[in-house]
Amino acid sequence: MTGKERMERILKHQPVDRIGLYEHFWVDTDAAWKAQGHMGPEESFEDHFGYDMQEHWAFNLVADLDFKTAVVAEAEDTITFLDGNGAVLRRHKFHDTTPEHVDFQVKERADWERLIRPRLLEPDPRRINFEGYRKARQAAKEAGRFFVWSGVNVFESIHPVCGHENMLVGMALDPDWITDMAQTYAHLTVELQKILFEQEGYPDGIWYYEDMGFKERPFMSPAMYEELIQPAHKYTIDYAKSLGLPVIMHSCGFVEPLLPGMIAAGIDCLQVIEIKAGMDLLKLHKLYGDQIAFMGGIDVRTLYSNDRAVIDKELESKIPLVKKGFNYVLHSDHSIPKTVDYETYCYFIQKGLELGRY
Secondary structure (H helix, E strand, O other): OOHHHHHHHHHOOOOOOEOEEOOOEOHHHHHHHHHOOOOOOOOOHHHHHOOOEEEEEOEOOOOOOOOOOEEEEEOOOEEEEEOOOOEEEEEEOOOOOOOEEEEEOOOOHHHHHHHHHHHHOOOOHHHEOHHHHHHHHHHHHHHOOEEEEEEEOHHHHHHHHHHHHHHHHHHHHOHHHHHHHHHHHHHHHHHHHHHHHHHHOOOOEEEEEOOOEEOOEEOOOHHHHHHHHHHHHHHHHHHHHHOOOOEEEEEOOOOHHHHHHHHHHOOOEEEEOOHHHOOOHHHHHHHHOOOOEEEEOEOOHHHHOOOHHHHHHHHHHHHHHHOOOOOEEEOEOOOEOOOOOHHHHHHHHHHHHHHOEO
16 A cells, blocks of 8 residues: 555545654754764655655745844844745744744734735735645655645744734734735635646645644633634635545644634644643543544653653553544654664654554
């Protein structure tokens, strides 16, 4: 059974030979394992570990495509810069990390309408990496992998423009502004997908990134999600479904309260199910396993230990249960850092797939 066949069946909850397999890594890990000689200089994780999936991030949604990133300040370990969204961000120079929010030119509706919205109303083909998509799609086809177009949905499009704080205040005090931003990005995404797919062909599925939670809380109430974000999710997901494409949605953080609304919007699979944020794979599988598939939910901190007994305990407590229903894909609950030994990760795969065979 090829990876493509396996993933298609898992997303439909149909019998397969084993659970699926996929993973994400920090850039530092790729560099470290290649420097240690474990992987070839140009070798991909998909090829090296035989993953069932492959994704390609094809769109650039920064507001001003012509803006050249400008350095605002530089320290020994960090660099602060202004980007094409009018956002001032700080990144670490030597580690792959989420950027720190420093400041935003867009703080309220008037800023959005003046600086950002006019740039997003027409689907500029310059936003699309046609060649990268074409090559990734062909590579996945040749390897028999399930190929997904991947990119952000509306929540992850909005906060790079105005920041989480301004966005969340807007949800409470100016919900029409948030609705306008969500609908603008939803329409832009779908129109760009139409251009790309017509020219380069369809993927096997769609993968949306939407980090809608933090530790033990989502960023919004279920009611706010259903009012402000879900309609845009439904719009983008309905387009995928019109093409017969399943939708995987990633969300870091605690999003359990939002999950019924996400399912109603049409997702077929939830990824990444972050344990340290309060997510519980076994609970969610029991509650919603007849409705969606799951990818992740294996505590990546057990891999940090590089202790096989610790990894065994984590996998043995979950895989035999979540493989029931033929709707699970093995994945950690976050990206793999370079502190995880290569040999440890290989063992994780070996043990997980051994437990995940039918």
